[in-house]
Amino acid sequence: MNAYTYDVVVIGAGPAGENVADRAVKGGLTAAIVERELVGGECSYWACMPTKALLRSAAARRAALSVPGVPVGELDPAAVLRRRDEFAAHWADDGQVGWLEQAGIALHRGTGRIVADRVVQVGDDRLTARHAVVVATGTSAFVPDIPGLRDISPWTSREAAAATSVPGRLAIIGGGVVATEMATAFAALGSSVTLLARSGVLGGFEPFAGERVVESLRESGVTVRLGAAVTAARRDPGGTVQLMLADDTVVAADEVLVATGRTPNTEDGAFITVDDTMRANDWLYAVGDVNGRALLTHQGKYQARLAGDAIVARAHGKPVRHVDAGVVPQVVFTDPEIASVGLTAAAAAEAGLRTRVVDYDLGAVAGASLHADGYRGHARMVVDEDRSVIVGFTLAGSDVAELLHAATIAIVGEIPLDRLWHAVPAYPTVSEVWLRLLENYPL
Ligand SMILES: Cc1cc2nc3c(=O)[nH]c(=O)nc-3n(C[C@H](O)[C@H](O)[C@H](O)COP(=O)(O)OP(=O)(O)OC[C@H]3O[C@@H](n4cnc5c(N)ncnc54)[C@H](O)[C@@H]3O)c2cc1C
Numbered sequence: 493m494n495a496y497t498y499d500v501v502v503i504g505a506g507p508a509g510e511n512v513a514d515r516a517v518k519g520g521l522t523a524a525i526v527e528r529e530l531v532g533g534e535c536s537y538w539a540c541m542p543t544k545a546l547l548r549s550a551a552a553r554r555a556a557l558s559v560p561g562v563p564v565g566e567l568d569p570a571a572v573l574r575r576r577d578e579f580a581a582h583w584a585d586d587g588q589v590g591w592l593e594q595a596g597i598a599l600h601r602g603t604g605r606i607v608a609d610r611v612v613q614v615g616d617d618r619l620t621a622r623h624a625v626v627v628a629t630g631t632s633a634f635v636p637d638i639p640g641l642r643d644i645s646p647w648t649s650r651e652a653a654a655a656t657s658v659p660g661r662l663a664i665i666g667g668g669v670v671a672t673e674m675a676t677a678f679a680a681l682g683s684s685v686t687l688l689a690r691s692g693v694l695g696g697f698e699p700f701a702g703e704r705v706v707e708s709l710r711e712s713g714v715t716v717r718l719g720a721a722v723t724a725a726r727r728d729p730g731g732t733v734q735l736m737l738a739d740d741t742v743v744a745a746d747e748v749l750v751a752t753g754r755t756p757n758t759e760d761g762a763f764i765t766v767d768d769t770m771r772a773n774d775w776l777y778a779v780g781d782v783n784g785r786a787l788l789t790h791q792g793k794y795q796a797r798l799a800g801d802a803i804v805a806r807a808h809g810k811p812v813r814h815v816d817a818g819v820v821p822q823v824v825f826t827d828p829e830i831a832s833v834g835l836t837a838a839a840a841a842e843a844g845l846r847t848r849v850v851d852y853d854l855g856a857v858a859g860a861s862l863h864a865d866g867y868r869g870h871a872r873m874v875v876d877e878d879r880s881v882i883v884g885f886t887l888a889g890s891d892v893a894e895l896l897h898a899a900t901i902a903i904v905g906e907i908p909l910d911r912l913w914h915a916v917p918a919y920p921t922v923s924e925v926w927l928r929l930l931e932n933y934p935l
């Protein structure tokens with residue numbers, strides 16, 4: 493048994509774990525991180541980065557197709573997969589291990605388990621934390637208990653993100669973010685895709701988001717079946733998978749991607765409840781996916797920065813800052829892209845706010861019509877009438893991702909609408925939608 497003592501011990505070296513350890517060290521504490529797979533976590537090798545690399549080439553091609561005068565060839569799937577490999581660092585973590593070293597964070601490889609208050613066991617290593625243990629173990633794909641499904645060795649997001657070839661027929665179970673992004677990616681790469689959504693698509697977003705994505709997926713040849721519940725699965729000796737549906741129809745596929753949500757990487761399979769400093773008890777913190785607050789890299793990193801600072805502040809008896817959990821930006825990299833922050837109209841009404849909803853056709857903005865011929869898009873602003881501030885903003889359209897941060901700043905900054913009138917968008921940009929929305933909201 494090797495005994496080590498650090499100020500902070502972090503379990504899980506994904507984006508959240510890396511950031512909390514870094515913040516603790518920058519605050520003058522010592523920190524160790526425990527990792528059982530690759531330093532960098534799900535996001536770097538099997539989630540954000542490789543999936544966005546799979547999507548980007550097709551998006552660039554669509555952009556070229558949307559204006560005249562640009563010769564456009566076919567997508568080269570092998571080249572797309574090669575570029576994806578680069579973004580996944582060929583599933584080697586040397587680069588990130590080098591970063592840990594220069595940041596002054598000790599690495600212990602293996603599975604970490606909390607065996608006593610402030611004590612983490614990793615193989616033969618016993619790590620004791622003077623100030624805090626931080627759980628940053630993330631989530632894994634949830635595979636529902638459908639008869640036969642596990643036996644067919646379905647893809648989860650990991651196999652999709654790291655695919656070495658493009659299946660001829662891909663069936664996707666789920667209607668969330670992974671399902672829609674991977675339907676977009678694999679359809680563009682040449683798969684014949686069937687998306688089976690038990691209920692709607694992109695639930696939790698403004699309804700127009702899911703509607704536009706479904707419309708566009710169908711236009712690009714994807715079979716989208718709504719209200720489609722898979723009841724059983726089996727693989728033929730020839731390798732073809734048959735998915736049986738509740739309406740007695742059968743869907744045949746070469747691969748099946750299960751995209752039905754996530755399960756926290758904790759021993760009891762439950763998310764860890766934390767307060768707004770990410771603390772579960774006086775020595776235990778949980779950051780990132782594993783606390784279930786917002787399963788997004790940027791939110792996990794934000795929590796990690798604040799938790800790291802809170803650990804340092806408490807170590808020195810100083811006041812701590814709290815996470816402002818209400819305003820979560822997210823981009824879904826489908827076609828059209830969906831960019832949203834804050835509350836949907838429905839969520840604002842449910843929260844009891846007196847709201848006014850302002851909609852605008854993004855295609856009617858001069859900058860958008862220049863951006864792409866026949867630009868189709870939509871913007872929605874949700875205003876809290878009592879405070880005259882924006883509480884929610886959603887965009888659907890090509891390349892709207894980079895427009896989102898203006899909305900995040902307006903919401904987080906609680907900028908009164910009469911002040912926002914003086915934030916003049918440049919002409920002719922897509923951002924002029926801000927002016928149009930304000931014109932449609934007479935003060
Ligand atoms: C397909 C897909 C695409 C996504 N795309 C985006 C995107 O574009 N943008 C975005 O913001 N979010 C995206 N997400 C979500 C994002 O991946 C997660 O929110 C993010 O990875 C969470 O970071 P984390 O550090 O909490 O956990 P993780 O990245 O999951 O890292 C946790 C780490 O802990 C390790 N670990 C677990 N248990 C132990 C243990 N007991 N001992 C030691 N180590 C352990 C794991 O091996 C892992 O390395 C995507 C998710 C998926 C599935």
Ligand SMILES: NC(=O)c1ccc[n+]([C@@H]2O[C@H](COP(=O)([O-])OP(=O)(O)OC[C@H]3O[C@@H](n4cnc5c(N)ncnc54)[C@H](O)[C@@H]3O)[C@@H](O)[C@H]2O)c1
Pocket residue numbers: 636637665666667668669670671673689690691692693694695751752753754787788822823824825
């Ligand atoms: N661009 C991004 O920011 C991005 C991309 C991918 C994933 N993510 C994050 O990763 C997380 C996981 O994504 P996800 O798509 O797996 O989850 P999700 O929660 O977005 O969607 C899950 C889908 O599966 C369906 N479902 C759940 N249980 C089912 C069952 N038993 N049978 C059939 N369908 C079922 C749900 O109705 C829903 O449509 C999300 O929280 C998301 O925020 C983010």
